[in-house]
Amino acid sequence: xxxxxxxxxxxxxxxxxxxxxxxxxxxxxxxxxxxxxxxxxxxxxxxxxxxxxxxxxxxxxxxxxxxxxxxxxxxxxxxxxxxxxxxxxxxxxxxxxxxxxxxxxxxxxxxxxxxxxxxxxxxxxxxxxxxxxxxxxxxxxxxxxxxxxxxxxxxxxxxxxxxxxxxxxxxxxxxxxxxxxxxxxxxxxxxxxxxxxxxxxxxxxxxxxxxxxxxxxxxxxxxxxxxxxxxxxxxxxxxxxxxxxxxxxxxxxxxxxxxxxxxxxxxxxxxxxxxxxxxxxxxxxxxxxxxxxxxxxxxxxxxxxxxxxxxxxxxxxxxxxxxxxxxxxxxxxxxxxxxxxxxxxxxxxxxxxxxxxxxxxxxxxxxxxxxxxxxxxxxxxxxxxxxxxxxxxxxxxxxxxxxxxxxxxxxxxxxxxxxxxxxxxxxxxxxxxxxxxxxxxxxxxxxxxxxxxxxxxxxxxxxxxxxxxxxxxxxxxxxxxxxxxxxxxxxxxxxxxxxxxxxxxxxxxxxxxxxxxxxxxxxxxxxxxxxxxxxxxxxxxxxxxxxxxxxxxxxxxxxxxxxxxxxxxxxxxxx
Numbered sequence: 001x002x003x004x005x006x007x008x009x010x011x012x013x014x015x016x017x018x019x020x021x022x023x024x025x026x027x028x029x030x031x032x033x034x035x036x037x038x039x040x041x042x043x044x045x046x047x048x049x050x051x052x053x054x055x056x057x058x059x060x061x062x063x064x065x066x067x068x069x070x071x072x073x074x075x076x077x078x079x080x081x082x083x084x085x086x087x088x089x090x091x092x093x094x095x096x097x098x099x100x101x102x103x104x105x106x107x108x109x110x111x112x113x114x115x116x117x118x119x120x121x122x123x124x125x126x127x128x129x130x131x132x133x134x135x136x137x138x139x140x141x142x143x144x145x146x147x148x149x150x151x152x153x154x155x156x157x158x159x160x161x162x163x164x165x166x167x168x169x170x171x172x173x174x175x176x177x178x179x180x181x182x183x184x185x186x187x188x189x190x191x192x193x194x195x196x197x198x199x200x201x202x203x204x205x206x207x208x209x210x211x212x213x214x215x216x217x218x219x220x221x222x223x224x225x226x227x228x229x230x231x232x233x234x235x236x237x238x239x240x241x242x243x244x245x246x247x248x249x250x251x252x253x254x255x256x257x258x259x260x261x262x263x264x265x266x267x268x269x270x271x272x273x274x275x276x277x278x279x280x281x282x283x284x285x286x287x288x289x290x291x292x293x294x295x296x297x298x299x300x301x302x303x304x305x306x307x308x309x310x311x312x313x314x315x316x317x318x319x320x321x322x323x324x325x326x327x328x329x330x331x332x333x334x335x336x337x338x339x340x341x342x343x344x345x346x347x348x349x350x351x352x353x354x355x356x357x358x359x360x361x362x363x364x365x366x367x368x369x370x371x372x373x374x375x376x377x378x379x380x381x382x383x384x385x386x387x388x389x390x391x392x393x394x395x396x397x398x399x400x401x402x403x404x405x406x407x408x409x410x411x412x413x414x415x416x417x418x419x420x421x422x423x424x425x426x427x428x429x430x431x432x433x434x435x436x437x438x439x440x441x442x443x444x445x446x447x448x449x450x451x452x453x454x455x456x457x458x459x460x461x462x463x464x465x466x467x468x469x470x471x472x473x474x475x476x477x478x479x480x481x482x483x484x485x486x487x488x489x490x491x492x493x494x495x496x497x498x499x500x501x502x503x504x505x506x507x508x509x510x511x512x513x514x515x516x517x518x519x520x521x522x523x524x525x526x527x528x529x530x531x532x533x534x535x536x537x538x539x540x541x542x543x544x545x546x547x548x549x550x551x552x553x554x555x556x557x558x559x560x561x562x563x564x565x566x567x568x569x570x571x572x573x574x575x
Contacts, residue, residue, distance in 0.1 A: 017030075017122065017419055017420070027122070030120070031120055034116035034119050035116045035117055038112035038115075038116045038431075041109065041438070042109045042110070045105065045106060045109055045442065046106060048442070048446075049103060049105075049106050050080065052102045052449060053082070053102075054079070056091075056096050056098070057078070059098075059449075059452045060077065061074045079091065079096075079099055084103055084107070085107075087099065087103050088103040088104060098445060098448060098449050098452065102445055105437065105445070108434055108437055109438055111430070112431060112434050112435075115430045115431045116431060118424055118427045119423060119431060120422070120424070121422050121423075122421055123420055123422055142330060143332075144331070144335040144338040144339050144342070146386065146388075147323065147338070147339070147389070148341060148342055150382050150386045151342040151346055151382055152345070153165070153381070154378050154379075154381040155349040155378075157381055158349045164384075166180075166295065166301075167295075168384050169194075169293075170303075171304065172383075172384045173196050173289070173291065173307075174196075174384050174387040174391075174392070175193075175194050175291065175304075176192040176392065177388075177392075178192060180297065183297055184298060185297060187296055189293070189294050189295075191291070191292050191293075192291060193288065193291070194289045194293075194307070195286060195287075195288055195387050197284070197383045197384060197387035197390075197391060198286075198384070199283060199284040199285065199379055199380055199383060200282070200285065200376070201282040201283075201373075201376040202224065202280070202281055202372055203280060204223055204229075204278070205225060206223045207220070207221065207277050207278060207279060208220070208277070209221075209277045211275075216234065216235050217232060217233065218232070218270070219232055220232070220233060220268070222279035224281045225251075227251040227252040228252075229266050229281075233270050239269075239270070239271050240269070241267070241268065241270070241344075241351045242267075242347055243267050243268070243324055243343045243344075243346065243347050244265075244266050244268070245260050245263040245264065245265060245266065245322070246263050246281075258319075259327065260327070261321055261326045261327065263322065263325070264281055264282060264322065265282050265284075265322045265324050265379075266280070266282075267280045267346070267347050267371070267379075269350075269351055269354075269371065280371050282322075282376065284321070284322050284323070284383060286320050287309060288309070288310055289307045289309050289310060290307070290308045290310050291304050291305075291306065291307045292304070292305040323382065323386050323390070324343055324346070325343075326339065346378060346379065350374055353377075353378065354374050476509065477508045498510070
């Protein structure tokens with residue numbers, strides 16, 4: 001979605017912004033909006049990550065029967081107060097993968113803020129006025145009059161070496177027309193839109209002609225890479241020429257099922273007496289630019305001073321008119337006759353120019369496939385003239401003044417340089433990747449953590465001493481604590497109960513004390529302890545203390561004992 005917004009803003013040459021938003025505090029406030037959004041996203045995920053960190057030791061305790069769950073990963077584990085970077089490292093060392101990936105996502109989200117700062121950019125961009133560049137509706141030019149006139153001018157340039165008409169540059173750029181002042185001398189400068197509607201022409205890789213025995217006919221063929229084009233001539237003793245489009249065959253599959261008006265054009269030529277043939281393949285293309293032009297009022301010659309290529313909907317279309325072939329069903333009789341005249345007039349002008357270039361005949365030119373440059377020159381002249389008809393819409397009124405939005409600056413031009421807001425594609429891509437990683441990774445982590453929590457059954461009245469031992473203690477420790485709670489000598493028995501945390505399982509176990517001769521029987525208290533509510537711990541006058549004692553083997557062991565203190569001290573025994 002963000003990529004589509006970037007594409008749309010670039011095609012529209014950015015978004016108009018008031019000048020007050022291009023500098024100072026308003027500009028800072030504008031660029032702070034995505035930063036605040038990224039900060040909200042980061043804080044939201046931090047809450048989720050912290051909850052995962054706090055619950056990890058409980059999740060580890062719920063894994064009954066798994067070997068290697070040491071006290072370091074259960075009772076002694078505390079991710080809640082660790083720095084994000086430290087937590088990422090320690091969770092990787094402890095192989096607590098849910099915590100590790102949650103922290104890793106937080107590190108990725110940290111990059112959102114600097115990326116968000118650079119998300120927008122204000123540039124000074126040339127903006128056209130009410131541009132006339134666009135695909136003109138076919139109803140305005142389907143009578144073919146304008147095309148016939150353009151073909152006639154392209155032919156006349158060959159015969160009489162004419163200069164280009166106004167608003168057409170010598171490099172093939174068709175300039176957006178505007179009103180010229182009623183003076184005879186001087187130069188007019190303007191910033192306007194221009195269309196470069198030109199074709200690239202190439203010679204065939206191979207060509208040949210085969211005569212039909214007993215007739216004056218001949219079969220001619222030319223290949224352009226893997227695409228073969230063939231045509232027949234009825235009189236092999238004369239010079240013939242014509243134009244056509246690429247056919248529907250396997251070698252030309254890129255143009256199969258494409259309408260004739262959008263296919264490349266082939267100009268073919270044959271010199272019967274010398275048995276020389278040639279063909280030229282031309283593929284039209286189009287681009288749109290914003291140009292600064294100078295128009296000489298005396299000669300009406302148009303010269304481009306500077307040029308900037310821009311995006312346009314007509315450029316993004318894959319189909320470009322070839323200007324020589326159209327849907328014949330949409331033409332009336334007179335328009336069809338004009339179209340046929342154009343299809344013969346242009347190849348005739350090409351053959352005439354080729355003959356003049358060789359001073360004698362077409363034979364040498366055809367033999368050496370030397371028609372590509374001549375064809376490109378004449379055909380592109382024709383295209384630059386018909387570009388006014390196809391790719392320029394009629395202006396409703398003459399446009400001579402443009403004001404930049406929200407600035408009040410007016411200049412006598414057809415365009416102006418204005419402040420526009422753009423989205424930087426690189427940082428947009430980075431933000432998109434970060435958000436996608438957060439969305440996908442967050443969903444996966446939540447599902448996996450939900451599965452891990454499903455094995456976690458917290459006892460009632462959680463955080464009381466009774467529930468703590470019921471959850472973290474092994475079976476014998478739970479029975480001993482339950483028995484102490486029901487005993488009449490609870491305070492004394494609690495002080496004499498000796499417990500430890502097993503380094504192998506991370507759970508609380510009972511340590512045998514030879515001085516303890518009044519330890520309650522597990523078998524006698526088993527049934528009653530299961531019926532007691534976990535909240536019964538409120539009657540226990542004791543608390544939990546941990547001490548470390550060195551065993552005879554030199555290893556440290558954590559010992560737990562219950563002493564006679566107020567039971568309210570148990571309220572925060574387990575966080």
